[in-house]
Structure formats: C-alpha cells, structure tokens
Amino acid sequence: MKGLKIKKSNTPNNKYATVISQNHQLYLISVNESSGNHQVMAEISGQMAYSISSVEQYPVVGDRVEVSYSENDDVAIIHRILPRKSLLSRASSGVGQGVQPIAANVDTVFITMALDHNFNLRRMERYLTIVWDSGAQPVIVLTKAGLTTDLENQLAQVSEIALGVTTFVTSDSDFSEIANFLTQNPQTVVFVGSSGVGKSTLINRLLGYEAMATSENRESDSKGRHTTTNRQLFSLANGTQIIDTPGMRELQVDTGDSSATFADIEELATRCKFRNCTHKSEPGCAIIEAVDTGKLSAERFANYLKISRENRYSRMNTTEIAADKFRRHFGGKSGAKAVRDIKKGKRLN
Ligand SMILES: Nc1nc2c(ncn2[C@@H]2O[C@H](COP(=O)(O)OP(=O)(O)OP(=O)(O)O)[C@@H](O)[C@H]2O)c(=O)[nH]1
Numbered sequence: 001m002k003g004l005k006i007k008k009s010n011t012p013n014n015k016y017a018t019v020i021s022q023n024h025q026l027y028l029i030s031v032n033e034s035s036g037n038h039q040v041m042a043e044i045s046g047q048m049a050y051s052i053s054s055v056e057q058y059p060v061v062g063d064r065v066e067v068s069y070s071e072n073d074d075v076a077i078i079h080r081i082l083p084r085k086s087l088l089s090r091a092s093s094g095v096g097q098g099v100q101p102i103a104a105n106v107d108t109v110f111i112t113m114a115l116d117h118n119f120n121l122r123r124m125e126r127y128l129t130i131v132w133d134s135g136a137q138p139v140i141v142l143t144k145a146g147l148t149t150d151l152e153n154q155l156a157q158v159s160e161i162a163l164g165v166t167t168f169v170t171s172d173s174d175f176s177e178i179a180n181f182l183t184q185n186p187q188t189v190v191f192v193g194s195s196g197v198g199k200s201t202l203i204n205r206l207l208g209y210e211a212m213a214t215s216e217n218r219e220s221d222s223k224g225r226h227t228t229t230n231r232q233l234f235s236l237a238n239g240t241q242i243i244d245t246p247g248m249r250e251l252q253v254d255t256g257d258s259s260a261t262f263a264d265i266e267e268l269a270t271r272c273k274f275r276n277c278t279h280k281s282e283p284g285c286a287i288i289e290a291v292d293t294g295k296l297s298a299e300r301f302a303n304y305l306k307i308s309r310e311n312r313y314s315r316m317n318t319t320e321i322a323a324d325k326f327r328r329h330f331g332g333k334s335g336a337k338a339v340r341d342i343k344k345g346k347r348l349n
C-alpha cells in the first residue's frame, strides 16, 4: 500500500503524530519522537479551528497530524492534518445532515458477516458501496463457519455481488487466513459489521489479549466495549493497526457511491436503447431484459435503485428532495391535483 508523502514542516520544532483516540474536541495522539512514540492529549490550534469550514476538516482516528509539543506541555497543539489516503464516513442520521467522518488512512475494511441468520447479501452490498467510496479496500470476512451447512452456496452468492473481493471464512477455532493476510501485509484495518458477528472475538485473537469485551463477558448495555483502555487504535507486533471507534462498527449502510458495487448493472445500462432510460418500462431496456431472462436478480436491481435514490438525496437539500419525491409520486398528475393531494395530507414517500 502506498505510504503518505510527508511534506517537511516549515516550523522545525513541529512533530508528527497519529490520532489514536478522539473524544469531542480532545484527542489522544501518539507523537513520533527519536526516542520512540509518546502518548499525549492534544487539541487543535485556534487558527486551525478558525479556518475549519466543514466536518471532514477535523482530525479523526487514524489521521497523521503535525503538532507542536514540548516535554513540559500538558497538551500538544495540532496544526494540520496530513493528506489522507482514505476517509471512512458514516451517514449522519436525518436527511441533509451529510456524513460523519470516523476513521482516516484505513487500508482495508473487513466487512464482517456471520454465516448464520446474519448473512444478508443486500446488507453486504451496502457495506461494499461505502468502502469503495472511502478509498479503502474491502475484504469480506464470513464468520461462524460452524453454524452453516450451506457454505458453498453462500460463497457463490458472495462472489456474485463482490467480484474479485478477497473473502475469508473464519470459525471459532480457525481465523488463520486473516492472521496470515495481516502478517504478509501489515497495514491499517477496521472491522465493520452487525453486532454479534464476532468482530471483538477476532480482534482479541489477532491482538493476543482481551482488548475488547465480547458479548459473553459484557453487560448487554455496557457503554465501554474496550476492557482495558480507551484507545481506539491498537497495534499488532507486525505493525498492523486496528482501528475500532464507537459508531464505526455498524456504519449506517445507507449511502455511498454505488458504481463500483453495481458495475454489472451500470454496464448493462449503457446498452439501453435510450440514454436517459429509467429502466422502468422503456422499450429496449437492457436491464429489464436481464431481469426478465434471469441474468440479473430482481432483488439486486431493486437494491441498486434504492441505493441510487439515497445517493441522489444525499447530494440534495431538503427542498430538492421534497421536489424529487413530489415528481416521483405525482409524476402523471397535474400540479394542481398534486397540491390538493398534499393538502389533504396524502403522504409522499
Ligand atoms: N460459533 C461461533 N461463535 C462465534 C464466532 N465468533 C464469535 N462468536 C461468538 O459470537 C458472540 C458475539 O461475538 P462478539 O465478538 O462479541 O461480536 P461483535 O461483532 O464484536 O459484536 P459487537 O461488539 O456488538 O459489535 C460471542 O458469544 C462469540 O463467542 C465464531 O466464529 N463461531
């Protein structure tokens, strides 16, 4: 994986550091010093705070930052974020709220899904979409192999929606594929996936100690999932870093650029007779034909449409979204009739 190119600082006493945990505007950073790495609390400088105009300009876990700090200081001051190679974000709740960045410079996102009742290809597509969009590389981890009798079929289904994506299968007793993968390519990784699929179990096994409380030894409503520290970035001996921040694990699998995940559908769309085909009822629609002949599953196509619509919304303001819903809902009706319907309280959705 490509390393960060670090521009030399204009201020010779400044140092470089990695953000290892974040709590509101306070950061825990690991400063790279000639004597080794040194952990210290940090805040952003007044000047940096003043110049920030959007939420991605705040440091997040995994960020490399330039700081000023001397031995006598209680807190270091963060002056800037070095260029990121990836940024993983989740959708904030509520329409028009944009996205919330949660981890930077992640190389690989392990999309973790259990092979039991948790297994769900539509959810997997959503995770893939977010990961492709972040600049990180997805790897699929299918856990609890002992709890399925249908592994071959499940693997075939996964490879259909995740063409070329590395896929590992783990069980209670065997997680060696992931361990080998990380030994061969030390890098920064995160685990995402539904609660209970075994992310903490895997992270503990990779670290070789109980850094995370798994659901077996955790109160179900306990806030702190880390047993020993409030770190959000853990290092393996081989240099691999595992980021695990609150809010990261399940993401909100509802946004992102769908083009890489749905490359086959986008390719089909280029063969529709009309360039602005909506793939609903047009003659010569290559997608409708593929669904009719069974080459494309209707479910997968429906998921594609849903994600495309959500993407479109994430780029619109509230009025535009309302107008779009209006058009979709009342497409054929006259404006006056549509307005009457709205006044009568018919829902748009
Ligand atoms: N059978 C089986 N059980 C597993 C496996 N991996 C984890 N488990 C069990 O599944 C339960 C949940 O595991 P966790 O590691 O806490 O799951 P998690 O994904 O970290 O869940 P959250 O912390 O809520 O995000 C625990 O009881 C684990 O012992 C596996 O490969 N096979």
Ligand SMILES: [Zn+2]
Pocket: 269, 272, 273, 277, 278, 279, 280, 282, 284, 285, 286, 287, 288
């Ligand atoms: Zn079409």
